[in-house]
Amino acid sequence: MGISVAVAGASGYAGGELLRLLAGHPDFEVVAATAHGNAGQPVTDIHPQLVSYRDLVFTGTSAAVLADADLIFLALPHGASAALVAQLPSQSKVLDLGADFRLADAGAWQRYYGGAHAGTWTYGLPELPGQRAAIAASDRVANTGCYAVSVITALAPLIAAGVVEADDVVVVAASGTSGAGRSAKLALLGSEVMADLSAYKVGAHQHVPEMLQATGARTLSMTPLLAPMARGILSTVTARPSSTGLGVEQVREVLRQAYDGEPFVHLLPADRQPHTAATLGSNSVQLQAAVDLDSGRVIITSALDNLGKGAAGQAIQNANLMLGLDETAGLSANGVAP
Incomplete structure (x- = not known):
């Protein structure tokens, strides 16, 4: 068995791209894919392109479903991650594709997003000076915006x-x-x-x-x-x-x-x-x-x-660093054409 990962919000576009990349990753194994409105449906009903997940069914999104995974991806709408994270064990490795934990300035969060600022996690752009080492040393990473x-x-x-x-x-x-x-x-x-x-x-x-x-x-x-x-x-x-x-x-x-x-x-x-x-x-x-x-x-x-470097690909790159894997594992620099 590989490194277990769970994807919350897996029925969306970013969540589906995460599942696609995870299916080709040499070290990760998807143990849970959650979706609010699509809970109980097979993954292939929503993502027919993901034939390797034909036996996987979306479950409801809860901390209990996610907590046992070695790493948890959150592909949820902005503002939805913080409440779920508060219910997860403090030792859980979590990578949030939403905006909840990207900003250091609470005033900027309130001005552009509204509501309470949930806090600040390590910023997930490895190409910035010093960030690669910071990501590798972190259990909580905020993925970049596209x-x-x-x-x-x-x-x-x-x-x-x-x-x-x-x-x-x-x-x-x-x-x-x-x-x-x-x-x-x-x-x-x-x-x-x-x-x-x-x-x-x-x-x-x-x-x-x-x-x-x-x-x-x-x-x-x-x-x-x-x-x-x-x-x-x-x-x-x-x-x-x-x-x-x-x-x-x-x-x-x-x-x-x-x-x-x-x-x-x-x-x-x-x-x-x-x-x-x-x-x-x-x-x-x-x-x-x-x-x-x-x-x-x-x-x-x-x-x-x-959906690649702007979301799911970036998340895989960060997850590789968080878990001490080859940063490029499961990712390609080559596009698809035509």
Whole structure:
């Protein structure tokens, strides 16, 4: 028997992707998959693509069902994890894919999410300086937000290196519909989304405080867009250079040094732009740099799979570290095409 894992919220898109990745993991064995509204149904009724789980049935979500697993994944709506965690044994290893424990600032939580702040866990982005060791030493880890990964990987090294200013960052990012979850919503119907591109939560997206916290940026304006695709995020991150005459090769060198040897963050050749389709099914982030000819602003474009590096893939990567396994186990840097 392998390392036992349980997935709470396994009927959602992120939960289903977790199950898919766990099915191919050499060390993990799924012992429980919980779902509130779908309890009692076979996993394949909700996720027909997951044929290896044909004998697994969703159970109700409770601490008793989850507590005996060596590691517990929580793929629950924002605000739902804290109450469940309070019922789990203190020694349980838990990885939360929701937002409940990401933020250090209680005021930022109340401003963007509302309600009481549940606390702060180790932030689950291994590519940030010092975080890989911190994750490996932790029993409680807060997975990153999907938009946040795309922006933090693009921006954090540049602010740390002092090549861009921290107080004038602008982000425009487009996400596929799976980022909004699986609950039925009128705005996510196929007839509403197809052949359309629309902005939402303009100037008030909940991932902004997470981006500020992890990048060192002081101000950041974000415009998120809903794109007519199921999965993927493409972000354009622009910032004012800290000195005049900054060249694109200087920017690329900062990114190259930051991610040299990283298995899942890739700076593309200078003549190639990131594509969401190239990251589908993978745990990869693709990055590219430019300097605007007119304004001189630094532009970083990034692409990832919001259900991969933006959610389930990132969670597997963090779980590997928490349990002393090869960080890349059960994960691929290669996307699926066409």
